[in-house]
Amino acid sequence: MGTNQVEMCPVARLIFVVYLLVTTCSASPPNFVLLFADDLGFGDLGCYGHPTSITPNLDRLAADGLRFTDFYCTSPVCSPSRASLLTGRYQTRSGVYPGVFYPGSRGGLPLNETTIAEVLKPLGYATAAMGKWHLGLGQNGMYLPTRQGFDHFLGVPYSHDMGPCQNLTCFPPDIKCFGHCDQDVVTIPLMYDDIIKQQPVDFLDLERAYSDFATDFITMSAKKKQPFFLYYPSHHTHYPQFAGPGAAGWSRRGPFGDSLLEFDSTVGNLLSTLENTGVLNNTLILFTADNGPELMRMSRGGNAGLLKCGKGTTYEGGMREPAIAYWPGIITPGVTHELASTLDILPTFAKLAGAKLPMVQLDGVDMTDILVNQGPSKREAMMFYPTDPSVRYGMFALRLGKYKAHFYTRGAGHSETTPDHDCHIISILTPHDPPLLFDLESDPSENYPLSLQGRPDLQALLQKIQAVREKFEATMEFGESQIDKGIDPNLEPCCTPQCTPKPSCCQCD
Numbered sequence: 339m340g341t342n343q344v345e346m347c348p349v350a351r352l353i354f355v356v357y358l359l360v361t362t363c364s365a366s367p368p369n370f371v372l373l374f375a376d377d378l379g380f381g382d383l384g385c386y387g388h389p390t391s392i393t394p395n396l397d398r399l400a401a402d403g404l405r406f407t408d409f410y411c412t413s414p415v416c417s418p419s420r421a422s423l424l425t426g427r428y429q430t431r432s433g434v435y436p437g438v439f440y441p442g443s444r445g446g447l448p449l450n451e452t453t454i455a456e457v458l459k460p461l462g463y464a465t466a467a468m469g470k471w472h473l474g475l476g477q478n479g480m481y482l483p484t485r486q487g488f489d490h491f492l493g494v495p496y497s498h499d500m501g502p503c504q505n506l507t508c509f510p511p512d513i514k515c516f517g518h519c520d521q522d523v524v525t526i527p528l529m530y531d532d533i534i535k536q537q538p539v540d541f542l543d544l545e546r547a548y549s550d551f552a553t554d555f556i557t558m559s560a561k562k563k564q565p566f567f568l569y570y571p572s573h574h575t576h577y578p579q580f581a582g583p584g585a586a587g588w589s590r591r592g593p594f595g596d597s598l599l600e601f602d603s604t605v606g607n608l609l610s611t612l613e614n615t616g617v618l619n620n621t622l623i624l625f626t627a628d629n630g631p632e633l634m635r636m637s638r639g640g641n642a643g644l645l646k647c648g649k650g651t652t653y654e655g656g657m658r659e660p661a662i663a664y665w666p667g668i669i670t671p672g673v674t675h676e677l678a679s680t681l682d683i684l685p686t687f688a689k690l691a692g693a694k695l696p697m698v699q700l701d702g703v704d705m706t707d708i709l710v711n712q713g714p715s716k717r718e719a720m721m722f723y724p725t726d727p728s729v730r731y732g733m734f735a736l737r738l739g740k741y742k743a744h745f746y747t748r749g750a751g752h753s754e755t756t757p758d759h760d761c762h763i764i765s766i767l768t769p770h771d772p773p774l775l776f777d778l779e780s781d782p783s784e785n786y787p788l789s790l791q792g793r794p795d796l797q798a799l800l801q802k803i804q805a806v807r808e809k810f811e812a813t814m815e816f817g818e819s820q821i822d823k824g825i826d827p828n829l830e831p832c833c834t835p836q837c838t839p840k841p842s843c844c845q846c847d
Contacts, residue, residue, distance in 0.1 A: 367461060367565045367691045368665075369621040371608060372454070372683065374423065374571040375601065376416065376470060376497075379631030379655065381643020382575070382598065386660050388641065390590040392599045395606035396662065399625060402671050403664030404709060408778075410679045410737075411629055414649055414656035414750070415725050416497065417472050417821070419628040419680065420571065424453040424473070424486075426684030426702035428723065433817030436726030439474050441500055441523050441830040445820030446474015446481025452696035454684050455487030455567060461693055464559045464566040468492045468548045470573050474820065475831060479532035488569070492530050492551045494539060495831065498573045498580075501526040501538065508541050508580035509593065515541070515578040516593065516638065524830045524841040534833040537846050541580035544573070545600050549607045556608070560615035565691070570608075571628070574601035577635050594638050619666050622690065622709075626661040626680060633761065634754040646784040647761035650750025652722040652734040653784055654742075655761075663709050676708050676715035677737070699813065719806050724748065732811050735773075736803055742784070743773035743803045772800060 380386060384393045385400035412422035417438035418429030424447070429435050432451050439446065447453075455465040467483040468491070474481030475495045483491040503519035503526070525538035528547070552568060559566035573580075579597035589595030605625075612618040630648040631640025633655075642648045642655030649656055661678070663669055681702035688695050689704045707713030722735035724746075734746045749765030759765060775788045775796065790796050830841060837843035 366563065366620065367463075369559075369565055369617055370454075370458075370567045370687050370691075371612075371621060371623045372567070372569045373605065373623065373625040374420070374469075374569070375625070375627035376572055376574060376576040377629065377632050377640055377649060378575055378598075378627035378660065379640040379642040379648060380645050380658050380660055381641040382631065383660050385662075387643060391595060392589045392591075393602045395602045395609060396625065398609070399605070399623060399662045399664040402666070403623075403662050404669050404671070405673045406661035406663075406678055407673060407675050408677050409626060409659055409661035410657050410677075410720050411627070411659050412657070412679065412681060412721075413723060413725065414629045414651055415752075416470075416628045418723075418725075420471075420473055421447050421451070422701075423628075423680040423683060424455075424569075425451045426454075426681050426696075426700045427451070427698065428681070428701050428721065428814070430723060430727050430814060430816050431699065431701075433820045434473070435723075435819060435821060437821055439472060439496055439821060440520075440825055441475070441496055442825040442827045443474060443821065443823070444476065444826055444829065445823035446476045447486060448817070448820065449480070449485060452698065453487045454687055455483075455569070457487075457684060457688050457693045457696065458565075458567050458691055459487055461691055462564065463691070464489055464555070464562075464564050465569075466490045466492075466551075466555045466566070467569040467571070468551050469494075469571045470497060470576075471495045471571070472497055475829065477829060482529070482532050484531050490531060490555070492548065493528070493571075494526055494573065495529060497576060498526050498539070498541075499577055503578055506538055506541060508578055509586045509596070510542055510583045513586075515580065517578055519578060522841065523827075524832055524844040527831045527833065527844075529831070534831055534846065537831075537833045537844055542582045544580070545582055545585075545604055549604050552604070552608055553611045556611045556617070557615055560617050567687070568608075570604075572601050572604075574598060575640060577632060577638060579638060592637060594640065621665065622668075622687075623664040624662070624683060625664075627659045630656040630659070632752050633756050634752055636755050644783050647749070647756070647758065648753045650725060650752030651748065651761060652724055652744070653747075653761070654778070654782060656750075656753070657722060665709070669709055670712070672712075674708055674712075676705075677717045677720060677739075678705050678708060678715055679717065679720060682717065699815075719810070721810060725750070727816075729816055732814075733807065736807050737778070738799075738803050738806055740777055740779040741799060741803070742776050742778050743800065744770055744776075745773050745807075746770065747774065773803070775800065
């Protein structure tokens, strides 16, 4: 594997080294903006080949930045994927499994886990999160972002389909949300820090609120000459899609396309704010997504491109994601085929900021060399865990170099409706001995397992893969499952907590 980019000349490389020395030792280390899309497939963006998606601002980041072709999340569903992103550790270590958190979940991302925000805070960073948290709420908001290193939070504490949505407006002038979402729980709240500001949330105005929040945060940080970290895990493009008047009806792709366009517009507003405040050239913007598309929603569920299956599965479509890194003057525009992951974001931000790494077992590696020096990845392998990982089965698949071995395969309800029956929920857990082996460079769709017959080289490769697997699993300590702690309806957020009858009475403007 290699990086297809223009070579950085020796002078430019020297300038960058001096730049790092200056920024990590001065009062102005780099700023970080982390954009995290929801249920977005490898084939959903214009810059990744979709013919009708309108994503001009993400396309700009891709054209002027570094676009990844082999970038992975750690889980094919959102809560565990988000835990790994923020901690640099597989979700199995933190206990964010099986599945996802719900409005009344007792558990959350353990407070003894160290997030990116907590890594940067000791260096004087201002930190803010906006959008979809989905790492727990808990008793008295104990798991909210403000308890995990973020100064401020504006957003929904879980997924915006986790509340009745059939009477809510998702598109103007008064187009109701498609489907019914979850029932018999409170309507979706919008929170500022740990206070409910609105319940149910106004979908038509939500993105404007986020954009204004980000503008104020960046502007204030720049005015104070304070480095900042902005984390934006977007609700777009998770079901049910929504968009305000600035995006609704403007794409040729229907509700999904309109929702994606609105998210892209916020990216454009962020870029404008960074430019207007004079900090764009000192800001690393990194974009990726939490898991693959929810194919059961058909045209409303996203697109995995040429990759196999989607959300809920450990096939490529479930966990390989679009990813873009943008930093004017530092990152040379191009495309990289190096192996990288959301796990690598924490150690990379720490390296660039000059921050100390947490004293725990990290699964991420620093990818600074990929971003700025066209160097090779430090990542040897990528592990694929299912939505319900266990000590009994361990990882379902492992990628080493360009090869991927499946020890177990299974379909998922999230990936129903596709012609490929391997993706469907009726495709039950199937062990493979020897493992199914694919060359992802010649067969990224995982259609053609390699035959080991007469191939001593592939047999040797499988032995190496098994050795890597055994070495890694010897280091894996499964944390106590946070999701198995169960649900308490009394923990569901309600802006009028003493009202009756619950949950329908929980409403405020």
